[in-house]
Amino acid sequence: MRDNNQLRDVFDAIADPTRRQLIRLLAGAEEIPLHELTTQFPMGRTAVSKHLTVLKEAGLALDRKVGRETRYRLDASPLREVQDWLAFYNKFWSANLLRLNQLLEEEE
Template identity: 70%
Template sequence: MNNTYQKHDVFVAIADPTRRKLIRLLAGAEELPLHELTPHFQMGRTAVSKHLTILKEADLVTNRKIGRETKYRLNPAPLQEVKDWLSFYEKFWNERALLLKNLLEE
């Protein structure tokens, strides 16, 4: 077994604003190569590639090689875990807002 491969937690992967922006960019396209993603950031291709690797290790991104080029695609399925976790807090805040509304109406 290869010990250098480490599966990243989805929450850790999306904690970084650069990776969230990569997710947003990939969500708006079917596939994008690294050279089309890099101009959206104030960093080099190597740094963007490292962020893509973390997203890939969290299963948020898949890639395929076409000749010398690698194209990246969003895999949104792991984001369901984030959505499920946030749904509890959405209910929490909706209940609190309703309580506040009722208090203000009294």
């Protein structure tokens, strides 16, 4: 379920560990310049930019130019789709663990 302005699926965007780390970094600050983000990874500026583009296409990152610098910030609202999807499985595991607990108690 994609928002109209999302070009990429949010699940695809968070599938990569580098992009998940970028999301963590962006969540910890109001805005972060590209050059600061690049120092956090063992890859070049172009590779980090490509990962940020994927996040932007999924609606997870916003950017703005300040002079010659590009600054990024997180928009976590698309992660609601992931949270909603996981909520089903949380209920599933809770119910199954409750049943397992009941079975173990019956055996005692």
